Amino acid sequence: xxxxxxxxxxxxYDVIVGTDTLPELGALIEADKLGREIFIIxxxxxxxxxxxxxxxxxxxxxKTVEVARGEQQKNLKxxxxxxxxxxxxxxxxxxxxxxxxxxxxxxxxxxxAATYMRGINYIQVPTTLLAQVDAAIGGKTGVNxxxxxxxxxxxxxxxxxxxxxxxxxTLPARELRTGLAxxxxxxxxxxxxxxxxxxxxxxxxxxxxxxxxxxxxxxxxLWQTIVVESVKVKAKVVEKDEKEAxxxxxxxxxxxxxxxxxxxxxxxxxxxxxAVAIGMxxxxxxxxxxxxLDKEIVIRIKGLLEKLGLPTEIDxxxxxxxxxxxxxxxxxxxxxVNFVLPTKLGSVxxxxxxxxxxxKQSLVELGAK
Ligand code: NAD
Ligand code: GLY
Numbered sequence: 481x482x483x484x485x486x487x488x489x490x491x492x493y494d495v496i497v498g499t500d501t502l503p504e505l506g507a508l509i510e511a512d513k514l515g516r517e518i519f520i521i522x523x524x525x526x527x528x529x530x531x532x533x534x535x536x537x538x539x540x541x542x543k544t545v546e547v548a549r550g551e552q553q554k555n556l557k558x559x560x561x562x563x564x565x566x567x568x569x570x571x572x573x574x575x576x577x578x579x580x581x582x583x584x585x586x587x588x589x590x591x592x593a594a595t596y597m598r599g600i601n602y603i604q605v606p607t608t609l610l611a612q613v614d615a616a617i618g619g620k621t622g623v624n625x626x627x628x629x630x631x632x633x634x635x636x637x638x639x640x641x642x643x644x645x646x647x648x649x650t651l652p653a654r655e656l657r658t659g660l661a662x663x664x665x666x667x668x669x670x671x672x673x674x675x676x677x678x679x680x681x682x683x684x685x686x687x688x689x690x691x692x693x694x695x696x697x698x699x700x701x702l703w704q705t706i707v708v709e710s711v712k713v714k715a716k717v718v719e720k721d722e723k724e725a726x727x728x729x730x731x732x733x734x735x736x737x738x739x740x741x742x743x744x745x746x747x748x749x750x751x752x753x754x755a756v757a758i759g760m761x762x763x764x765x766x767x768x769x770x771x772x773l774d775k776e777i778v779i780r781i782k783g784l785l786e787k788l789g790l791p792t793e794i795d796x797x798x799x800x801x802x803x804x805x806x807x808x809x810x811x812x813x814x815x816x817v818n819f820v821l822p823t824k825l826g827s828v829x830x831x832x833x834x835x836x837x838x839x840k841q842s843l844v845e846l847g848a849k
Contacts, residue, residue, distance in 0.1 A: 482708050486617065486715045488637060488722055495617060495641040495711050499700045502530060502644040505578075505605065506537030514601050514639050515576020518542040519569055521562065521589040522580040523549045526607050529650055534580060534605065543569045547588065551747070554584050554623050556632065562592050576601045576639075582608035582655075583615030587633070590621030594636030601639045607647040609659025609703075610753065613666070613710035616641045618718040618728075629743075635723050643711075645704045649690040653789075656687055658753025660788045661734070663706055665760065666713040668781060669730050672826035674709045679780070682787040730828050733820040734760030737843075740805040744797060757790035758846070765842035766834055767821035777825060792846070799843040803836055 481498035496508070509515060517540050522531060524546050531544060545565045547553050566575075577600065579589025586604050593602030604616035622633015648656065667675030678685070681702060689699035714731070721727040738759030742750060750758070764781045767773035782792050794802075806817050816832035823829050 482704070484708065484711050484715050486637070487719050491619075491637045491722075493638060493640050495643065495715065497612075497643045497645065497704060497708050497711065499645045499704055501642075502533045502605075502647070503537040505534060505603075505642050506539055508640065508642065509576065509603070510539050512639070514603065516540060516574045517569070517571070518576050518578060519566060519571055520544040520578045520580055521547060521585055521592065523547055523553075523582075523585055525549060526581040526585070530580065530607060530644075530647060534578070540576075547585065549584075551584055551624070554588055555626075556623055558588065559592060559595075559623055562588070563596060566592070566596055571596065571600070573597050573600060576603065578603050578605055579616075580605045580607065581611070582606070583611040586611050586616050587620070587622055587630070590619070590636055590638065591623055591633055593638075594621050594634050599636065604638045604641045606641065606643060608651060609648055609656055609707075610662060611659075612643045612645070612648075612707050613659055614662045614714060614731075616643075617711060617714045619722070637722075641711075643707060645700055645707055648703050649696065649700070651687070653687045654751065656685075657789050658751045660685060661753030661757045661760070661785070661790055663710050664781070664784055664788070664790075665731070665733050665756070666710045668760065668764075668822050668825060669733050669820070669828045670713045670716070670826055671709065672824070674713070675780075675784070675825050677709070678706075679784055679787075682784060685788055729818060729830050730820050732818075733822070733828055734758075734763055736806065736817065736819050737762045737802065740802050741794070741797065744801060744805055749795075750791065754791050757785045758792060758794060761785065761792045762794075762839075762842050762846060763819055764822055765845060766819060766838055767823065769838045769842060770821065770831070770834065772821055772823050772829065774824075777822065780825070781822070794843060794846045794848040797848050799840045799848040802843055802848060803839055806839070 484495045577593040579586045606612045606616035619635045619637035625631035689695040734756040738756035742755040764778040
């Protein structure tokens, strides 16, 4: 097992990454006295796959509540139902919540933990790649408002993040790819060596290796390295800027245009990572046109995303519509659109002065009408 510290003083915690380690979570809770009784929030599929493995290791009284799968469950109505269940269970200040699942479950579980009795302990047990490398770390919790994603929530750090990489072996290929977009992001924004590592291993980063017993072990080793290196980058950024006063914004590389593409296609055509992949290429092209980045790096970023099976072209969306939507997105401050632009591999700059003409040229080059 590898431990990565998120050093936030009294709110600090360990991210523990291992393979086949889920049964050991109970011992950690016991040793660190994290909760007298345990309330597990999960979804039916993840509960079927991993609920028993997790529960077997627990010594405390535990109750599991399932939330149906999907982003549309991340809302206040479901939160209210979970509060009812906590009351029924008799959960108190010294109870512990565990979020077992993808980013939807993690955001919801964190929000419930942050607000029940003004805040009780929780542990993230992320089971998708996206949640392992991103959503579970950093304490962003919340639910959606019908008019805006992630509008209601707060920063509230978990007591631990416990990652069993073996859970990735049951993920569908598309879910694995959506997480890979965030993994590539870490290489571009902070770690050039990690980017090169991903380039060298891209052909192994799919679900194929999980199909055969002989290749599964090597695959898990590789995924563990990828999760560990990604967590290191996220932890480093969160430590420096827990509440996104500035630096944490670099984690939004690719998200400015990505979010707009997601919402303009009504969250149906692309999932989050796919839209972010397109957004990362657009941002790299903008950086090149602004004279900040060599063309060779744009080609490498686009090439790596394509090798991983992620989209890098914009189909059927008018550039004009994308630009109009950019100005009402959350990444606008003082009326200006913030873009995270790479300057070389492993380094980015945040700019709010990108001319609309450059955004348009870059979008059109990628296929926008
Ligand atoms: P998700 O939580 O919807 O999970 C995707 C699907 O994978 C679900 O249907 C789930 O049942 C299934 N699943 C989960 N683990 C599995 C496993 N091991 N094997 C097989 N199937 C499995 O999606 P996601 O991509 O994990 O998370 C997206 C959410 O994360 C969004 O709501 C987003 O806003 C949020 N997010 C939060 C942060 C943050 O900092 N808090 C960062 C990024 C994203
Ligand atoms: N996913 C971006 C962040 O945690 O800040």
